[in-house]
Amino acid sequence: MEGVDHLADERKKAEFNVEAMKIVWAGSQHNLEVSNRISKLVADDPAFRKDDRTMLPRKELFKNTLRKAAYAWKRINELRLSEEEASKLRFYVDETAYTDLHWGMFIPAIKGQGTDEQQRKWLPLAYKMQIIGCYAQTELGHGSNVQGLETTATFDPHTDEFVIHSPTLTSSKWWPGGLGKVSTHAVTYARLIIDGKDHGVHGFIVQLRSLEDHRPLPGITVGDIGMKFGNGAYNTMDNGVLRFDHVRIPRNQMLMKVSQVTREGKYKQSDVPRQLVYGTMVYVRQRIVADASCYLSRAVCIATRYSAVRRQFGSQNGGPETQVIDYKTQQSRLFPLLASAYAFRFVGEWLEWLYTDVMQRLQANDFSTLPEAHACTAGLKSLTTSVTADGIEECRKLCGGHGYLCTSGLPELFAVYVPACTYEGDNIVLLLQVARFLMKTVSQIGTGKQPVGTIAYMGRIEHLMQCRCNVQRGFAELSADLVEAAVAHCQLIVVSKFIEKLQQDIPGEGVKQQLEALCGIYYLSLLHKHQGDFLATSYLTPKQSALANDQLRALYSKVRPNAIALVDAFNYSDHFLSSILGRYDGNVYPKLYEAAWKDPLNESVVPDGYHEYVRPLLKQQLHTARL
Numbered sequence: 001m002e003g004v005d006h007l008a009d010e011r012k013k014a015e016f017n018v019e020a021m022k023i024v025w026a027g028s029q030h031n032l033e034v035s036n037r038i039s040k041l042v043a044d045d046p047a048f049r050k051d052d053r054t055m056l057p058r059k060e061l062f063k064n065t066l067r068k069a070a071y072a073w074k075r076i077n078e079l080r081l082s083e084e085e086a087s088k089l090r091f092y093v094d095e096t097a098y099t100d101l102h103w104g105m106f107i108p109a110i111k112g113q114g115t116d117e118q119q120r121k122w123l124p125l126a127y128k129m130q131i132i133g134c135y136a137q138t139e140l141g142h143g144s145n146v147q148g149l150e151t152t153a154t155f156d157p158h159t160d161e162f163v164i165h166s167p168t169l170t171s172s173k174w175w176p177g178g179l180g181k182v183s184t185h186a187v188t189y190a191r192l193i194i195d196g197k198d199h200g201v202h203g204f205i206v207q208l209r210s211l212e213d214h215r216p217l218p219g220i221t222v223g224d225i226g227m228k229f230g231n232g233a234y235n236t237m238d239n240g241v242l243r244f245d246h247v248r249i250p251r252n253q254m255l256m257k258v259s260q261v262t263r264e265g266k267y268k269q270s271d272v273p274r275q276l277v278y279g280t281m282v283y284v285r286q287r288i289v290a291d292a293s294c295y296l297s298r299a300v301c302i303a304t305r306y307s308a309v310r311r312q313f314g315s316q317n318g319g320p321e322t323q324v325i326d327y328k329t330q331q332s333r334l335f336p337l338l339a340s341a342y343a344f345r346f347v348g349e350w351l352e353w354l355y356t357d358v359m360q361r362l363q364a365n366d367f368s369t370l371p372e373a374h375a376c377t378a379g380l381k382s383l384t385t386s387v388t389a390d391g392i393e394e395c396r397k398l399c400g401g402h403g404y405l406c407t408s409g410l411p412e413l414f415a416v417y418v419p420a421c422t423y424e425g426d427n428i429v430l431l432l433q434v435a436r437f438l439m440k441t442v443s444q445i446g447t448g449k450q451p452v453g454t455i456a457y458m459g460r461i462e463h464l465m466q467c468r469c470n471v472q473r474g475f476a477e478l479s480a481d482l483v484e485a486a487v488a489h490c491q492l493i494v495v496s497k498f499i500e501k502l503q504q505d506i507p508g509e510g511v512k513q514q515l516e517a518l519c520g521i522y523y524l525s526l527l528h529k530h531q532g533d534f535l536a537t538s539y540l541t542p543k544q545s546a547l548a549n550d551q552l553r554a555l556y557s558k559v560r561p562n563a564i565a566l567v568d569a570f571n572y573s574d575h576f577l578s579s580i581l582g583r584y585d586g587n588v589y590p591k592l593y594e595a596a597w598k599d600p601l602n603e604s605v606v607p608d609g610y611h612e613y614v615r616p617l618l619k620q621q622l623h624t625a626r627l
């Protein structure tokens, strides 16, 4: 029935002020107001339609993305949107595009690694989109091992230029988003060679395509690497391949904030750590953590609403069957994900603060917190993306068969999100970085150094003080266990940031109580999952473990009547969710039925191919049957 809210009874059950929770989720009243305004702007504009995305062939899909990106840019300028509003517009348009790499990596790389003079030259062009850039680091042969990159940038003192070259097939740049078909420029990572000496990997601004006719410049071979996983999804992006054949660029196109090459060909290093060359990755990892809660909450919103609509079994005296959300098994799979969405929201806010703090310290030449910032961004990127990708898939299963339909929104959401476990650092490789940081900390505790910040707790673990450890010895052998330790460390950060959030003043009737329940679900479900470890190490007795499980079940019951309101607080429009199962009004069945008839296969009653391939079979069966 159109216009009826099938979830109205569920909404009436809420024991807290949903509007106040929306503010907590958005971060502030101002953020909520901006979100509402921009979300409506996008949803009301047919140019941002996306319901046909999973059906479009690649070329059409890609052209459509180019159209949307150009239109979004036009609207940003016409409406004079601020950076905050423009970035919200990008969020609600909800389509991965070359612009993400231009704004998200190309510009930050120039800002973070370029000198003031380089920034003055390149940033105005990039801000006006008079040049479009990408981040060309990964190669066919190496992605994780950045120091293993093979592209070379050889200084030619006669012409005051670098010669950028791809010496092998495996040195071809491979994967950069926006590179395949659109970017005019790339921040390209290459080994700096001066006078035969290899100075390691550095960033260079290289023009790839003509600004007149968009054709590749001499010496450049460039194209798209082909279709990726899923329909629609990440195929709106032109991930590319790039080869250089002795391409010359002026010396001043090496990004020279961290190290410089003089006119005479002298290599000089600033007083800053060389790891700042990796700075763009730290920035993007922080953004990916902030985004994880958006993707997870979106899947959870769909699965929660549908679980309240869907009924199976349990009819009493001809009454309605049980809503599947009332099954404890459904709750034990769904509610920890709901709690994780909130937990990731708050840890994302904290990480943004940490990143800003580190950047301010770097400005003042204080590099002391850089290792912790690297460990936190790497570890939390790994934890939140893994849980989110698995969580989206779990939400699909929680929606039963209908979750497998593209119209549920979940298959495309999974396909577009799952590469986050790989890009910007493979999740295991990043956890190994955290493990290394933890082992270093242990070795420093042995020398009497008190750990601070996110590792302060290690100073309170008595037996660690007696540990003497060498970071390398046994590291590879024990790496699988160390990765588990790294995950536990990151989970501890998430829990402690959730608890810190609860210590703040949180207005709104019942809001704090709901967040307390979710926080409890978050840490108790982790405790439940890892109870074997807690029991084995005697951190818990069997009795405590059983009590914790009782408490967890009690919290599920507490959250149950509030579940729909808790996902309403994410404030997602139907346009943004793009899911029949997750519709605000819960009007699922008529809409699923209606959507099926819109599938291109149903445009004709008899399908194309029937006469060639089906009818001959049927005729043959008829003939056999007569025999």
Ligand SMILES: CCCCCCCCCCCCCCCCCCCC(=O)SCCNC(=O)CCNC(=O)[C@H](O)C(C)(C)COP(=O)(O)OP(=O)(O)OC[C@H]1O[C@@H](n2cnc3c(N)ncnc32)[C@H](O)[C@@H]1OP(=O)(O)O
Binding pocket: 076, 083, 086, 087, 090, 099, 100, 101, 103, 104, 105, 135, 137, 138, 143, 144, 145, 146, 147, 177, 275, 276, 278, 279, 281, 282, 284, 287, 370, 371, 374, 422, 423, 424, 425, 426, 429, 433, 436
């Ligand atoms: C107006 C309109 C607005 C519109 C708005 C639109 C906005 C859109 C925004 C969208 C956001 C952006 C979305 C982007 C989507 C992402 C796409 C994906 C992009 C990519 O994937 S880029 C490629 C990423 N590649 C990687 O991540 C590679 C992973 N590998 C590494 O990071 C490193 O190489 C590794 C594994 C960490 C290094 O290992 P190792 O060889 O051991 O290291 P080194 O010898 O090089 O260094 C050791 C030393 O350095 C420390 N270290 C390492 N990394 C860092 C770091 N990043 N920061 C600080 N320190 C670091 C390391 O711990 C070691 O320290 P020691 O003290 O132990 O020596």
Ligand SMILES: Cc1cc2nc3c(=O)[nH]c(=O)nc-3n(C[C@H](O)[C@H](O)[C@H](O)COP(=O)(O)OP(=O)(O)OC[C@H]3O[C@@H](n4cnc5c(N)ncnc54)[C@H](O)[C@@H]3O)c2cc1C
Binding pocket: 101, 135, 136, 137, 138, 141, 142, 143, 144, 145, 174, 175, 176, 177, 234, 239, 419, 422, 423, 424, 425, 426, 427, 428, 429, 432
């Ligand atoms: C959708 C997408 C977009 C991307 N966009 C960009 C972009 O814009 N720019 C760019 O430069 N790159 C981009 N990339 C590349 C991306 O950053 C790399 O793919 C990523 O860093 C992983 O590196 P890899 O492919 O070399 O994986 P590999 O390192 O080859 O990983 C393969 C396996 O080996 C394991 N492994 C690797 N090293 C170790 C180790 N030391 N110890 C234990 N296990 C290990 C990994 O865990 C993994 O299981 C993108 C990738 C994708 C999928």
